[in-house]
Amino acid sequence: MADALGTLRRFLLLTGLYYAGAVLASLYLRTPDDITLFWPSSGIALALVVSWGKRWTVVVPFAVIALHLTVVPVPLAFLPYSILSNTLAALAAGWYCEHARRADGLHLRTADGLMLLRSGLILAATSATIGTAGLLHAGITQPIDAGRVWLLWALGDILGITTFTPVIALLLGPGGLREGLWRDRVGRREQVVWAIALLLSLAGIVSAGRSGNLYALGLVSMPLALLLWAAVRFSPMTTMVGTTLVVTFVSLLTGLGLGGFTRPLTLLDASVLMLLLVLISVIPVMLAVATYEQRHTATALYLRATRDPLTGLLNRSTFEERARERLTGETAEQDLSLLYLDLDHFKLVNDSASHVAGDDMIRTVGGLVGAEFGDEALVARTGGDEFAVLVPVSESQAITCGRRLLASIDGLRIAWGDQMLTAAASIGIAHSKAPHVDFDTLLSHADAACFAAKEYGGNRLVAASREGDELKLRTASMRSALQVREALDQRRFTLFCQPIVPLDPASSTKSSIEILLRWTDAQGQVRAPAELIAAAERYRLGPRLDRYVVEAVLQWLEANPEHAANIHHCGINLGGGTLVDEEFHDYFAARLRHSSISPEKLCLEITETSVVRDRTRAQRFIQRMRDLGCRFALDDFGTGFCSFGYLQHLDVDYLKIDGSFVRDLGNSELAEAVVRSITDIAHVLDKRTVAEQAETQAQLDSLRTMGVDFAQGYAIARPMPIATFFEGLAALKAG
Template identity: 55%
Template structure:
């Protein structure tokens, strides 16, 4: 037995309140009319007292003030229907009034919140009904004796009849009234997530219940002593209703069935024999109580199970913060929409700009509050027919029935609305902007993965251009193809890292002067092994890795590869003078990478003073302070640094004096153009002079022939690197016994060529 509404007093003043009180009083009096049908003499005790359930429901729903209906209804009953001795009147009123008040107080104290349609709350309601019956029976039985209606020695027969009559009234009447009161007051009926039943099933159920009751009546009329055995038929119909139909329908059907059974059996209708003794009457009433309780408990249990299933489904398909669809549910429904649509669609991908700042400054609770506000704004803009989802930490997706123009207008409104959004949080105003990628689609629509990829690429382009704007991705545009290719390349890099498909290659860096020959110098160059075994040079994947924030992860993987190899081959690394490893711009400002590298070098066996990290002046310019901290931390261990691609950036000379590097690597474009461009030769000469003035060394890369080699030696460059010396080879081959000789012998051989 269970209910689904609150017991808050809501008795409105004025005419509406008077009408309500009148209706409730009439309802209570109607209950006394039903009960009076069971009385043949003033000394009889009714077998069914629905007024107990009515008063209980009134107190639970509308509070103690509603109990005023009870004495009015009782007095009307005794005045018009069932006369009693005046001495019994206060006991009759008190038993019903105080029983309902005691039960209502008991339930409220243990469950201050509105009762729900679940088994636990139903059992609490039943316990309150038992308390009502006990209080009412105690007071009413005393009144029967005091008024002389029942002799004291016969009170033992009256007590169980009074108790069970009240209990039957509670179990069969209170739940249905609570649901009816909720609907009368404008509250929605308890949600019941289930497949809808058909009218045919409803009609079949009504027919089944009618047939079962008819069979029961006809069998009893035929004089069969086993007619009550057919009570299982209407009970089965009530169980059917409990698992298929609404709780309100089940409670009404249960009440009607109990009234029918109690009238036919309790009054001896249709050749049924009226219970000859109080014991027989008590057993009959106990059976009716069971019949009234079981369907309602089953309905509550089934409803509770379905609610739990619905909650699990919601958790599986909805984002817990915003209530929007999650990525999985969005993908499933979007694919269905794309397959079924024969009109234009538009997919919008929203990515909040600098959302991390909100979480960092205000905490994740502030970020969640902002996400909820943005989700509401996006949902309102999208409309009821669009699919809206939170597909990432600060990313949203929207699939709407719209063309390119309508989608563009929606994107403009979303950007303006989100920028104007200022939810308050702990005395501060939260503010943010968003970037949006738009993909218009016409039938036949592309698959969802393609559209999402295009939308994400367009959104990334909008973000790279400063954020707070939108970009439209057209599947056949060159920009879209290039960006999509970059994203796929980044995904391949991620997979190659996880599958350890990167191979370090080595290329010699040789001195042009004997005074610099202190062991073997080389640069580590990276190759990515594709799934088919082919090799990709760095130009094919480094830019994509940097663009999609994979640089630090890739650099850490490379450092680990090289150091692991060195530590596993100590005999090959004794002659190493300098091992150069490139670091990307994102790596240089990544504090986590800096700490991890420091710990790795500190615990490793390869001497850190033989490592030289090559960084670009562009990456240094991105965050000069962090770059200097990184260099300082690594120098504590003895590492050296080279400024790579020197001469191609901006403001190089303005901060070079304060940048603690050991080598300047002259960009290969100047070296290649030395023969044809006097300006290139002058740049190479200037960089070399600057390096020497600052007590640093100059390295010329991309040296491809002996003319360049000799020209660089005359200028005074300290080291050279390029195909004129050797080509990059795998690290295993580079350190093989038949591999390259020492840097001094390589340099000598190079200078001796004709």
């Protein structure tokens, strides 16, 4: 019922609008055989079919019949032609618009304006052809005047289209677009000055016409100039409304012979006048459309440069720029809190559903983040599944907002196919009071706090100020990870080695060594890489670092075959991440096949904790490398979780007894018992033992007594560059 009532109201409104335009045009008629110089209804009809579709041309025949019954009576023979000329012309124009417009619909752009102009020409030609035929058939016009009648009819339609179609189409069109077109970018004072100047220019035209000035119509350049001013400075709707008023006003003066102007008497006079009015109606509107299109394009480019296309939030670069301004500006708020949010296990969404589903989740979460904070906050999507918010609130308020946001994300449910996608996030908060810390420091603290929240299990919030020394350690670890990258890129790592000697003098005379790594810092100091290696493992740089070491060792041995021939085995440490990295497996296997160094000379040292992390994949790697001939040693043995429980299933050649037990020999009965037990079990399993970090001769004697096979440590030799070690070894043999 409501829809039917709404349709009826729209029908009456559009019919009345078309009728009003026809009544206005009837003012130009002086005799029954006159042709109106201005037919606004054609512009209204075109706007109607453009905005609502061809089916609404149904209003045209009703309005035309009402016109002829009330205001403009015509011979009965002409009535069908009058109805058909207006109705069929509107249908033809509507059909052309439907087929010529773009898939994204009709918008305020130059291409669509030209399309409307072409459809208007079709409407005018169709209407003029049918109307002229009707006038001839009814005997209102003589055949000799058919050309004049057709031209005046078509020009009247064109003038009505160029004057009324733009403004009526936008008034009847989408509300959002219409609202935007009304909104001016200039101050109220300039608009008032412009409106007064426009009224004065129209008054000047009337005054000049009444004075009998032959060139009074030339003053139409004044309102035209003002319309061009509006096209450049004001909204398109202001320009269109002003153009409609000016053209209607001037056409009434000239077409009706008002204000001292003479009504055009000849075809040439009428044609020139109508073409002048057409130009006045077209030029400002086209300029306004072009200006609007340029502004719209500039705005779109600005948004593309500053906004994330998926969420509509600020992008990373814009966020950082504006955040720096807030932190350093003279009007910086007393309290500023930076929240850094990272979705937990987001990769599972992309892998299990699709990247389209992942984008949908990112878009939804972005909406939740933006809705949680007010307009004063800077909200950005800074990465794939990462968001940042800088908001002028205290730390406690930021924590409250963050927890509320976590609850919203945790309660998120997105239906995707036969799945129900859920989400969780980790948030780190860093707070600053004026005078504020620099943005990089604040972001580093928030990022470290977010990382801590993830390590605590995710779906939680961590404030940097409440982590204390722990957060400082995490930040230092992040810096170490950056140093790893830099050292790898600049190849600032150096190969050292430490000998592994047999405790039984009757064993092989060939040397065994463990490769150790040293790195050169920015000041040129050679340092042990313990912190860097730990950071590399933590931030998944282990495989890259291990690949570097393997490549460097193989290249050195290949370049020094005389030294390589004297090696019994060369120990190379591999991290836990490397054991489960399939790309490293493929690389190492291919590298060994193309190397002149026998794989039997390589002993890959792995820790039992790294094996426990992914035992199946670790065993697969061990078996693959053993098939090529490599040996394996289980490093730091005795400090793991269940060493003896899985040892019989782990195919390694050596057990390296952790140095903490070796250093306590002679001082701890427990240490002696552990070393003895490991040695006995290793021999039962037909494996050899290596004691690490032997620092005294007494420890070496104890190890030999307990049956330990090999030892390494300061009691034998300190780590040294690999070239230095083999040069010394060669000199010893030569002596």
